[in-house]
Amino acid sequence: MDAIYLEDCYLKEFEATVESVTDGKFVVLDKTAFYPQSGGQPHDTGKLIHDGKECKVVFTGKFGGKISHELEDCDLKAGDTVKGIVDWDRRYLFMKYHTACHILSAIIHSETGAKISGNQLGEEKTRVDFNLENFDRELIGSYQEKVNEVIDRKIDVNIDILPREEAFEIPSVVKLKDAFPPDIQEIRVINVGDVDNQACGGTHVKNTGEIPHIEIFKAENKGKNNRRIYFRFVE
Known part of the structure:
Protein backbone atom coordinates (compact mmCIF):
# COMPACT_ATOMS: atom_id res chain seq x y z
CA MET A 1 0.00 0.00 0.00
CA ASP A 2 1.18 3.49 -0.87
CA ALA A 3 0.63 5.99 1.97
CA ILE A 4 0.55 9.04 -0.31
CA TYR A 5 -0.02 11.49 2.56
CA LEU A 6 3.64 10.97 3.53
CA GLU A 7 4.89 13.13 0.66
CA ASP A 8 1.87 15.40 0.14
CA CYS A 9 0.03 16.31 3.34
CA TYR A 10 -2.24 18.67 1.38
CA LEU A 11 -3.74 15.97 -0.85
CA LYS A 12 -7.49 16.17 -0.22
CA GLU A 13 -8.76 13.87 -2.99
CA PHE A 14 -7.35 10.80 -4.73
CA GLU A 15 -8.34 7.77 -6.76
CA ALA A 16 -7.53 4.23 -5.67
CA THR A 17 -8.41 0.57 -6.16
CA VAL A 18 -9.96 -1.60 -3.46
CA GLU A 19 -7.59 -4.41 -2.48
CA SER A 20 -9.80 -6.12 0.10
CA VAL A 21 -12.99 -5.79 2.14
CA THR A 22 -13.36 -7.49 5.54
CA ASP A 23 -16.65 -7.93 7.42
CA GLY A 24 -18.32 -5.74 4.83
CA LYS A 25 -16.85 -2.53 6.23
CA PHE A 26 -13.05 -2.65 6.65
CA VAL A 27 -11.49 -1.60 3.35
CA VAL A 28 -7.85 -1.69 2.28
CA LEU A 29 -6.86 0.35 -0.80
CA ASP A 30 -3.80 0.15 -3.03
CA LYS A 31 -3.00 3.73 -1.97
CA THR A 32 -4.49 6.24 0.41
CA ALA A 33 -4.31 9.85 1.58
CA PHE A 34 -6.16 9.01 4.81
CA TYR A 35 -3.91 9.21 7.87
CA PRO A 36 -4.20 6.21 10.22
CA GLN A 37 -4.33 6.91 13.95
CA SER A 38 -0.77 6.75 15.30
CA GLY A 39 1.98 8.74 16.98
CA GLY A 40 -0.47 10.85 18.98
CA GLN A 41 -2.23 12.10 15.84
CA PRO A 42 -5.91 11.11 15.46
CA HIS A 43 -7.15 9.32 12.36
CA ASP A 44 -8.59 11.00 9.30
CA THR A 45 -12.25 10.78 8.37
CA GLY A 46 -13.99 11.51 5.08
CA LYS A 47 -15.61 9.41 2.37
CA LEU A 48 -15.02 6.98 -0.46
CA ILE A 49 -17.17 7.34 -3.58
CA HIS A 50 -17.93 4.48 -6.02
CA ASP A 51 -20.42 4.69 -8.88
CA GLY A 52 -21.91 7.82 -7.36
CA LYS A 53 -22.50 6.24 -3.95
CA GLU A 54 -20.77 7.68 -0.91
CA CYS A 55 -19.36 5.52 1.88
CA LYS A 56 -18.47 7.43 5.04
CA VAL A 57 -14.97 6.81 6.44
CA VAL A 58 -15.41 6.83 10.23
CA PHE A 59 -11.99 5.47 11.29
CA THR A 60 -8.59 4.87 9.74
CA GLY A 61 -6.04 2.60 11.39
CA LYS A 62 -2.98 0.55 10.56
CA PHE A 63 -3.12 -3.18 11.21
CA GLY A 64 -0.54 -5.74 10.14
CA GLY A 65 1.28 -3.12 8.11
CA LYS A 66 -1.83 -2.19 6.10
CA ILE A 67 -3.97 0.94 6.41
CA SER A 68 -7.62 0.00 6.91
CA HIS A 69 -10.60 2.31 6.42
CA GLU A 70 -13.71 1.59 8.47
CA LEU A 71 -16.76 2.52 6.44
CA GLU A 72 -20.46 3.08 7.04
CA ASP A 73 -22.93 2.10 4.29
CA CYS A 74 -20.22 0.14 2.49
CA ASP A 75 -21.00 -1.94 -0.60
CA LEU A 76 -17.51 -2.25 -2.04
CA LYS A 77 -15.59 -5.25 -3.32
CA ALA A 78 -12.00 -5.96 -4.34
CA GLY A 79 -11.17 -4.40 -7.69
CA ASP A 80 -13.57 -1.46 -7.36
CA THR A 81 -12.18 1.97 -8.23
CA VAL A 82 -13.01 4.65 -5.67
CA LYS A 83 -12.49 8.35 -5.15
CA GLY A 84 -11.32 9.24 -1.67
CA ILE A 85 -12.10 12.62 -0.11
CA VAL A 86 -10.43 13.54 3.19
CA ASP A 87 -12.32 15.66 5.74
CA TRP A 88 -10.01 18.59 5.20
CA ASP A 89 -11.01 20.80 8.13
CA ARG A 90 -10.21 18.00 10.58
Missing part, protein backbone atom coordinates in the same frame (compact mmCIF):
# COMPACT_ATOMS: atom_id res chain seq x y z
CA ARG A 91 -6.96 17.02 8.83
CA TYR A 92 -5.71 20.61 8.49
CA LEU A 93 -6.39 21.33 12.17
CA PHE A 94 -4.27 18.33 13.17
CA MET A 95 -1.53 19.39 10.73
CA LYS A 96 -1.32 22.76 12.47
CA TYR A 97 -1.38 21.20 15.92
CA HIS A 98 1.26 18.63 14.97
CA THR A 99 3.72 21.20 13.66
CA ALA A 100 3.07 23.40 16.70
CA CYS A 101 3.80 20.35 18.85
CA HIS A 102 7.19 19.92 17.17
CA ILE A 103 8.03 23.57 17.77
CA LEU A 104 7.02 23.49 21.45
CA SER A 105 8.86 20.21 22.01
CA ALA A 106 12.02 21.59 20.41
CA ILE A 107 11.89 24.71 22.58
CA ILE A 108 11.32 22.71 25.78
CA HIS A 109 14.25 20.45 24.90
CA SER A 110 16.47 23.42 24.03
CA GLU A 111 15.62 25.25 27.26
CA THR A 112 15.69 22.31 29.69
CA GLY A 113 17.31 19.34 27.97
CA ALA A 114 14.13 17.35 28.63
CA LYS A 115 13.29 14.44 26.37
CA ILE A 116 9.79 14.41 24.92
CA SER A 117 8.02 11.21 25.97
CA GLY A 118 4.76 11.60 24.09
CA ASN A 119 2.02 13.83 22.75
CA GLN A 120 -1.67 13.67 21.94
CA LEU A 121 -3.33 15.96 19.42
CA GLY A 122 -6.95 16.95 19.94
CA GLU A 123 -9.51 19.13 18.20
CA GLU A 124 -9.69 21.61 21.08
CA LYS A 125 -6.38 21.07 22.86
CA THR A 126 -3.10 19.21 22.55
CA ARG A 127 -0.70 17.91 25.15
CA VAL A 128 3.04 17.30 25.28
CA ASP A 129 4.65 14.97 27.82
CA PHE A 130 8.31 15.25 28.73
CA ASN A 131 10.81 13.87 31.22
CA LEU A 132 11.99 16.55 33.60
CA GLU A 133 12.87 16.37 37.29
CA ASN A 134 12.26 20.00 38.21
CA PHE A 135 9.20 21.70 36.74
CA ASP A 136 9.67 25.48 36.63
CA ARG A 137 6.17 26.79 36.04
CA GLU A 138 7.45 30.35 35.75
CA LEU A 139 9.18 29.41 32.50
CA ILE A 140 6.01 28.13 30.83
CA GLY A 141 5.01 31.59 29.69
CA SER A 142 8.37 31.97 27.98
CA TYR A 143 7.83 28.68 26.09
CA GLN A 144 4.52 30.01 24.80
CA GLU A 145 6.12 33.29 23.75
CA LYS A 146 8.96 31.55 21.91
CA VAL A 147 6.59 29.21 20.04
CA ASN A 148 4.55 32.20 18.89
CA GLU A 149 7.73 33.96 17.79
CA VAL A 150 8.58 30.95 15.58
CA ILE A 151 5.04 31.00 14.17
CA ASP A 152 5.40 34.69 13.34
CA ARG A 153 8.72 34.08 11.56
CA LYS A 154 6.82 32.13 8.89
CA ILE A 155 9.45 29.43 8.55
CA ASP A 156 9.13 26.88 5.75
CA VAL A 157 8.48 23.32 6.92
CA ASN A 158 10.08 20.70 4.68
CA ILE A 159 9.63 16.95 4.44
CA ASP A 160 12.80 15.04 3.58
CA ILE A 161 12.89 11.31 2.84
CA LEU A 162 16.51 10.47 3.71
CA PRO A 163 18.63 7.34 3.45
CA ARG A 164 18.95 5.71 6.86
CA GLU A 165 22.61 6.58 7.44
CA GLU A 166 22.17 10.19 6.30
CA ALA A 167 19.22 10.64 8.65
CA PHE A 168 21.28 9.28 11.54
CA GLU A 169 23.76 12.12 11.05
CA ILE A 170 21.10 14.49 12.42
CA PRO A 171 21.58 14.70 16.23
CA SER A 172 17.86 14.82 17.04
CA VAL A 173 17.19 11.78 14.85
CA VAL A 174 20.08 9.59 15.98
CA LYS A 175 18.59 9.62 19.50
CA LEU A 176 15.75 7.53 18.06
CA LYS A 177 18.06 5.12 16.25
CA ASP A 178 16.93 2.08 18.21
CA ALA A 179 13.30 2.78 17.27
CA PHE A 180 13.95 2.02 13.61
CA PRO A 181 14.17 -1.68 12.64
CA PRO A 182 17.16 -2.61 10.44
CA ASP A 183 14.90 -3.18 7.41
CA ILE A 184 13.84 0.48 7.32
CA GLN A 185 16.24 2.02 4.82
CA GLU A 186 14.60 5.45 4.44
CA ILE A 187 13.52 7.82 7.20
CA ARG A 188 11.05 10.68 6.88
CA VAL A 189 12.36 13.83 8.57
CA ILE A 190 10.37 17.00 9.26
CA ASN A 191 12.54 20.10 9.11
CA VAL A 192 11.37 23.39 10.69
CA GLY A 193 14.22 25.68 9.67
CA ASP A 194 16.71 26.22 12.48
CA VAL A 195 14.14 25.18 15.11
CA ASP A 196 13.67 21.44 14.72
CA ASN A 197 14.74 18.41 12.68
CA GLN A 198 12.78 15.33 13.69
CA ALA A 199 11.84 11.94 12.32
CA CYS A 200 8.06 11.80 12.07
CA GLY A 201 5.35 9.97 10.15
CA GLY A 202 2.62 12.56 10.76
CA THR A 203 1.14 15.34 8.66
CA HIS A 204 2.41 18.92 8.84
CA VAL A 205 1.85 22.38 7.41
CA LYS A 206 4.21 23.88 4.82
CA ASN A 207 4.95 27.05 6.77
CA THR A 208 4.75 28.01 10.45
CA GLY A 209 2.77 31.10 9.43
CA GLU A 210 -0.24 28.83 8.84
CA ILE A 211 -0.42 28.07 12.57
CA PRO A 212 -2.47 30.27 14.95
CA HIS A 213 -0.78 31.48 18.12
CA ILE A 214 -0.82 29.01 20.96
CA GLU A 215 -1.86 29.40 24.59
CA ILE A 216 -0.42 27.10 27.25
CA PHE A 217 -3.28 26.83 29.71
CA LYS A 218 -2.41 23.89 31.95
CA ALA A 219 0.67 22.15 33.37
CA GLU A 220 0.67 18.93 35.39
CA ASN A 221 3.00 16.64 37.25
CA LYS A 222 2.18 13.11 36.12
CA GLY A 223 4.58 11.26 38.41
CA LYS A 224 8.31 11.10 38.92
CA ASN A 225 10.12 13.01 36.15
CA ASN A 226 6.94 13.02 34.06
CA ARG A 227 5.55 16.45 33.16
CA ARG A 228 2.64 17.42 30.92
CA ILE A 229 1.74 20.71 29.21
CA TYR A 230 -1.59 21.42 27.50
CA PHE A 231 -1.97 24.07 24.82
CA ARG A 232 -4.63 25.30 22.41
CA PHE A 233 -4.92 27.77 19.57
CA VAL A 234 -6.04 31.34 20.03
CA GLU A 235 -7.16 33.45 17.08
Whole structure:
Protein backbone atom coordinates (compact mmCIF):
# COMPACT_ATOMS: atom_id res chain seq x y z
CA MET A 1 0.00 0.00 0.00
CA ASP A 2 1.18 3.49 -0.87
CA ALA A 3 0.63 5.99 1.97
CA ILE A 4 0.55 9.04 -0.31
CA TYR A 5 -0.02 11.49 2.56
CA LEU A 6 3.64 10.97 3.53
CA GLU A 7 4.89 13.13 0.66
CA ASP A 8 1.87 15.40 0.14
CA CYS A 9 0.03 16.31 3.34
CA TYR A 10 -2.24 18.67 1.38
CA LEU A 11 -3.74 15.97 -0.85
CA LYS A 12 -7.49 16.17 -0.22
CA GLU A 13 -8.76 13.87 -2.99
CA PHE A 14 -7.35 10.80 -4.73
CA GLU A 15 -8.34 7.77 -6.76
CA ALA A 16 -7.53 4.23 -5.67
CA THR A 17 -8.41 0.57 -6.16
CA VAL A 18 -9.96 -1.60 -3.46
CA GLU A 19 -7.59 -4.41 -2.48
CA SER A 20 -9.80 -6.12 0.10
CA VAL A 21 -12.99 -5.79 2.14
CA THR A 22 -13.36 -7.49 5.54
CA ASP A 23 -16.65 -7.93 7.42
CA GLY A 24 -18.32 -5.74 4.83
CA LYS A 25 -16.85 -2.53 6.23
CA PHE A 26 -13.05 -2.65 6.65
CA VAL A 27 -11.49 -1.60 3.35
CA VAL A 28 -7.85 -1.69 2.28
CA LEU A 29 -6.86 0.35 -0.80
CA ASP A 30 -3.80 0.15 -3.03
CA LYS A 31 -3.00 3.73 -1.97
CA THR A 32 -4.49 6.24 0.41
CA ALA A 33 -4.31 9.85 1.58
CA PHE A 34 -6.16 9.01 4.81
CA TYR A 35 -3.91 9.21 7.87
CA PRO A 36 -4.20 6.21 10.22
CA GLN A 37 -4.33 6.91 13.95
CA SER A 38 -0.77 6.75 15.30
CA GLY A 39 1.98 8.74 16.98
CA GLY A 40 -0.47 10.85 18.98
CA GLN A 41 -2.23 12.10 15.84
CA PRO A 42 -5.91 11.11 15.46
CA HIS A 43 -7.15 9.32 12.36
CA ASP A 44 -8.59 11.00 9.30
CA THR A 45 -12.25 10.78 8.37
CA GLY A 46 -13.99 11.51 5.08
CA LYS A 47 -15.61 9.41 2.37
CA LEU A 48 -15.02 6.98 -0.46
CA ILE A 49 -17.17 7.34 -3.58
CA HIS A 50 -17.93 4.48 -6.02
CA ASP A 51 -20.42 4.69 -8.88
CA GLY A 52 -21.91 7.82 -7.36
CA LYS A 53 -22.50 6.24 -3.95
CA GLU A 54 -20.77 7.68 -0.91
CA CYS A 55 -19.36 5.52 1.88
CA LYS A 56 -18.47 7.43 5.04
CA VAL A 57 -14.97 6.81 6.44
CA VAL A 58 -15.41 6.83 10.23
CA PHE A 59 -11.99 5.47 11.29
CA THR A 60 -8.59 4.87 9.74
CA GLY A 61 -6.04 2.60 11.39
CA LYS A 62 -2.98 0.55 10.56
CA PHE A 63 -3.12 -3.18 11.21
CA GLY A 64 -0.54 -5.74 10.14
CA GLY A 65 1.28 -3.12 8.11
CA LYS A 66 -1.83 -2.19 6.10
CA ILE A 67 -3.97 0.94 6.41
CA SER A 68 -7.62 0.00 6.91
CA HIS A 69 -10.60 2.31 6.42
CA GLU A 70 -13.71 1.59 8.47
CA LEU A 71 -16.76 2.52 6.44
CA GLU A 72 -20.46 3.08 7.04
CA ASP A 73 -22.93 2.10 4.29
CA CYS A 74 -20.22 0.14 2.49
CA ASP A 75 -21.00 -1.94 -0.60
CA LEU A 76 -17.51 -2.25 -2.04
CA LYS A 77 -15.59 -5.25 -3.32
CA ALA A 78 -12.00 -5.96 -4.34
CA GLY A 79 -11.17 -4.40 -7.69
CA ASP A 80 -13.57 -1.46 -7.36
CA THR A 81 -12.18 1.97 -8.23
CA VAL A 82 -13.01 4.65 -5.67
CA LYS A 83 -12.49 8.35 -5.15
CA GLY A 84 -11.32 9.24 -1.67
CA ILE A 85 -12.10 12.62 -0.11
CA VAL A 86 -10.43 13.54 3.19
CA ASP A 87 -12.32 15.66 5.74
CA TRP A 88 -10.01 18.59 5.20
CA ASP A 89 -11.01 20.80 8.13
CA ARG A 90 -10.21 18.00 10.58
CA ARG A 91 -6.96 17.02 8.83
CA TYR A 92 -5.71 20.61 8.49
CA LEU A 93 -6.39 21.33 12.17
CA PHE A 94 -4.27 18.33 13.17
CA MET A 95 -1.53 19.39 10.73
CA LYS A 96 -1.32 22.76 12.47
CA TYR A 97 -1.38 21.20 15.92
CA HIS A 98 1.26 18.63 14.97
CA THR A 99 3.72 21.20 13.66
CA ALA A 100 3.07 23.40 16.70
CA CYS A 101 3.80 20.35 18.85
CA HIS A 102 7.19 19.92 17.17
CA ILE A 103 8.03 23.57 17.77
CA LEU A 104 7.02 23.49 21.45
CA SER A 105 8.86 20.21 22.01
CA ALA A 106 12.02 21.59 20.41
CA ILE A 107 11.89 24.71 22.58
CA ILE A 108 11.32 22.71 25.78
CA HIS A 109 14.25 20.45 24.90
CA SER A 110 16.47 23.42 24.03
CA GLU A 111 15.62 25.25 27.26
CA THR A 112 15.69 22.31 29.69
CA GLY A 113 17.31 19.34 27.97
CA ALA A 114 14.13 17.35 28.63
CA LYS A 115 13.29 14.44 26.37
CA ILE A 116 9.79 14.41 24.92
CA SER A 117 8.02 11.21 25.97
CA GLY A 118 4.76 11.60 24.09
CA ASN A 119 2.02 13.83 22.75
CA GLN A 120 -1.67 13.67 21.94
CA LEU A 121 -3.33 15.96 19.42
CA GLY A 122 -6.95 16.95 19.94
CA GLU A 123 -9.51 19.13 18.20
CA GLU A 124 -9.69 21.61 21.08
CA LYS A 125 -6.38 21.07 22.86
CA THR A 126 -3.10 19.21 22.55
CA ARG A 127 -0.70 17.91 25.15
CA VAL A 128 3.04 17.30 25.28
CA ASP A 129 4.65 14.97 27.82
CA PHE A 130 8.31 15.25 28.73
CA ASN A 131 10.81 13.87 31.22
CA LEU A 132 11.99 16.55 33.60
CA GLU A 133 12.87 16.37 37.29
CA ASN A 134 12.26 20.00 38.21
CA PHE A 135 9.20 21.70 36.74
CA ASP A 136 9.67 25.48 36.63
CA ARG A 137 6.17 26.79 36.04
CA GLU A 138 7.45 30.35 35.75
CA LEU A 139 9.18 29.41 32.50
CA ILE A 140 6.01 28.13 30.83
CA GLY A 141 5.01 31.59 29.69
CA SER A 142 8.37 31.97 27.98
CA TYR A 143 7.83 28.68 26.09
CA GLN A 144 4.52 30.01 24.80
CA GLU A 145 6.12 33.29 23.75
CA LYS A 146 8.96 31.55 21.91
CA VAL A 147 6.59 29.21 20.04
CA ASN A 148 4.55 32.20 18.89
CA GLU A 149 7.73 33.96 17.79
CA VAL A 150 8.58 30.95 15.58
CA ILE A 151 5.04 31.00 14.17
CA ASP A 152 5.40 34.69 13.34
CA ARG A 153 8.72 34.08 11.56
CA LYS A 154 6.82 32.13 8.89
CA ILE A 155 9.45 29.43 8.55
CA ASP A 156 9.13 26.88 5.75
CA VAL A 157 8.48 23.32 6.92
CA ASN A 158 10.08 20.70 4.68
CA ILE A 159 9.63 16.95 4.44
CA ASP A 160 12.80 15.04 3.58
CA ILE A 161 12.89 11.31 2.84
CA LEU A 162 16.51 10.47 3.71
CA PRO A 163 18.63 7.34 3.45
CA ARG A 164 18.95 5.71 6.86
CA GLU A 165 22.61 6.58 7.44
CA GLU A 166 22.17 10.19 6.30
CA ALA A 167 19.22 10.64 8.65
CA PHE A 168 21.28 9.28 11.54
CA GLU A 169 23.76 12.12 11.05
CA ILE A 170 21.10 14.49 12.42
CA PRO A 171 21.58 14.70 16.23
CA SER A 172 17.86 14.82 17.04
CA VAL A 173 17.19 11.78 14.85
CA VAL A 174 20.08 9.59 15.98
CA LYS A 175 18.59 9.62 19.50
CA LEU A 176 15.75 7.53 18.06
CA LYS A 177 18.06 5.12 16.25
CA ASP A 178 16.93 2.08 18.21
CA ALA A 179 13.30 2.78 17.27
CA PHE A 180 13.95 2.02 13.61
CA PRO A 181 14.17 -1.68 12.64
CA PRO A 182 17.16 -2.61 10.44
CA ASP A 183 14.90 -3.18 7.41
CA ILE A 184 13.84 0.48 7.32
CA GLN A 185 16.24 2.02 4.82
CA GLU A 186 14.60 5.45 4.44
CA ILE A 187 13.52 7.82 7.20
CA ARG A 188 11.05 10.68 6.88
CA VAL A 189 12.36 13.83 8.57
CA ILE A 190 10.37 17.00 9.26
CA ASN A 191 12.54 20.10 9.11
CA VAL A 192 11.37 23.39 10.69
CA GLY A 193 14.22 25.68 9.67
CA ASP A 194 16.71 26.22 12.48
CA VAL A 195 14.14 25.18 15.11
CA ASP A 196 13.67 21.44 14.72
CA ASN A 197 14.74 18.41 12.68
CA GLN A 198 12.78 15.33 13.69
CA ALA A 199 11.84 11.94 12.32
CA CYS A 200 8.06 11.80 12.07
CA GLY A 201 5.35 9.97 10.15
CA GLY A 202 2.62 12.56 10.76
CA THR A 203 1.14 15.34 8.66
CA HIS A 204 2.41 18.92 8.84
CA VAL A 205 1.85 22.38 7.41
CA LYS A 206 4.21 23.88 4.82
CA ASN A 207 4.95 27.05 6.77
CA THR A 208 4.75 28.01 10.45
CA GLY A 209 2.77 31.10 9.43
CA GLU A 210 -0.24 28.83 8.84
CA ILE A 211 -0.42 28.07 12.57
CA PRO A 212 -2.47 30.27 14.95
CA HIS A 213 -0.78 31.48 18.12
CA ILE A 214 -0.82 29.01 20.96
CA GLU A 215 -1.86 29.40 24.59
CA ILE A 216 -0.42 27.10 27.25
CA PHE A 217 -3.28 26.83 29.71
CA LYS A 218 -2.41 23.89 31.95
CA ALA A 219 0.67 22.15 33.37
CA GLU A 220 0.67 18.93 35.39
CA ASN A 221 3.00 16.64 37.25
CA LYS A 222 2.18 13.11 36.12
CA GLY A 223 4.58 11.26 38.41
CA LYS A 224 8.31 11.10 38.92
CA ASN A 225 10.12 13.01 36.15
CA ASN A 226 6.94 13.02 34.06
CA ARG A 227 5.55 16.45 33.16
CA ARG A 228 2.64 17.42 30.92
CA ILE A 229 1.74 20.71 29.21
CA TYR A 230 -1.59 21.42 27.50
CA PHE A 231 -1.97 24.07 24.82
CA ARG A 232 -4.63 25.30 22.41
CA PHE A 233 -4.92 27.77 19.57
CA VAL A 234 -6.04 31.34 20.03
CA GLU A 235 -7.16 33.45 17.08
